[in-house]
Amino acid sequence: MSKSSYGNRGMFLENIINDSNTYYNSIDKCLIFKKPTPIKVLNVTYPTDKSxxxxxxVYSSISTLDYNGIYREKYIEFDAKECHNKTSFPLSNIKDHQLEHIKKVILQKGIVFIIIFINNEFYLLKGDTIIDFIKNNDRKSIEYEYIKNNGYKINESYTPRLKYLDAVDMAYF
Amino acid sequence: MSKSSYGNRGMFLENIINDSNTYYNSIDKCLIFKKPTPIKVLNVTYPTDKSxxxxxxVYSSISTLDYNGIYREKYIEFDAKECHNKTSFPLSNIKDHQLEHIKKVILQKGIVFIIIFINNEFYLLKGDTIIDFIKNNDRKSIEYEYIKNNGYKINESYTPRLKYLDAVDMAYF
Structure with missing residues (x-):
């Protein structure tokens, strides 16, 4: 696949993960869903009795990660981040409350990670790895080489579009 | 607590469970959240550059249950239903797609149940119990006595307001 084929997609990563979950869930390999986007409702009108x-x-912020569910009897939770910088992943992509949440999932012995799309490649980076990196580095971003060496590469296919559970198997089982 | 103290509350059960989760999560006993209510956005305007x-x-329907997370290293998912009928719980309270979802969580070996508020009492009714009841009965509702005999009574306290994880311990561990 050519490098230029992934330019400026916005919802690209979310769509490819949702499609993969639809497939994985349909074959009962797991049960994983994207949580609905939290919205703070300020006013509701009732045009008719039944509508x-x-x-x-307004959109409000979420304190957890976007996807969760069960896989191989384990609780699993993750987020997906598109990185448009080719040399490093800015840690500002992970909000402080998300980092706290990652620590809490680790404490409960759940599986927790981030899927990073960088340089037209997909990587699973374990929650532990991210926490360790932040503890041991003053850098405000994780270099691409670090992700490549410490993450788990996720392959693409036809179904599922993103074989991310293979990477989960490698990382956790 | 007097019977009349629980009249017509609407959000009562949701609030008491959210409060209980806030407490349970704060002491790291579990990590359980209510999923955001799904809303289908039809139009967004931008009054200023940053707002x-x-x-x-419009509100849209959810195909899963309202609460999920991790407890004692297990995936846990449940819903909460207020029943204003004192003699039985109408099965119409559980939508078909929710029933399908309950079966899928059981298949994945997750913990799945409904918390029912009936007759000013709280009960945990296991997903298996509900599935079995429907398979073996033509009734369109579950009698209060059946819930009392086959469910797990949940006690109230000061913190958490609803000690529902005690009932989970009894039912699943």
Whole structure:
């Protein structure tokens, strides 16, 4: 696949993961869903007795990660981040409350990681690895080489589009 | 607590469970959250460069259960239903796609149940119990006595307001 084929996609990573989950869930390999985007509703009107319309609302922030569920009897939770910088992944992509949440999932012995799309490649980076990196480095970003050496490469396929559970198997089982 | 103290509360059960989760999560006993209510956004405007306003949206249905997370290293998922009928719990409270989802969680060996508030009492009814009941009965509701005999009573306290993890311990560990 050519490098230019992944330019400026926005929802690209989210879509490819949602498609992969739809496939994985359909064959009962796991049960993993994206959580709904939290929205703070400020006003609702009722045009008719049986209908409603939210006419004032704003997006609010989520304190957990975007995807969770069960795989091989284990609790699993992760987030997906597209990185448009080719040389490093800025840690500002992971919010402080998300980092706290990652620590809490580790404490509960759940599987927790980030899928990073960088340089037209997909990597699974374990929560532990991220926490360790931050503890031992003053850098505000994780170099691509570090991700390559410490992450688990995720392969693409036709179904699922992203074989990320293979990387989970390598990383955790 | 007097029977009349629980009249017509609407969000009562949701609030008491959210409070209990806040407490349980704070002492690292588990990590369980209510999923955000799914909302289908139909239009967003941008009053200023840095602000947004959703001015057209509707609630959409969720195919999973409302709460999920990890407890004692196990995946856990449940829903909460207030029942205003004192003699039985109408099965119409559990939507078909929720029932399918319950079966899928059982297949993945996760913990899955419904918390039912009936007759001013709280019960945990295991997913298996509900599936079995439906398989073996033509009734469109589960009698209170059946819930009392086959469910696990959940006690109230000051913190957490609902000691539902004690019932989970009894039912699953």
């Amino acid at each position: 409603h319309l939210i006419d004032k609302a | 947004h306003l959703i001015d057209k949206a």
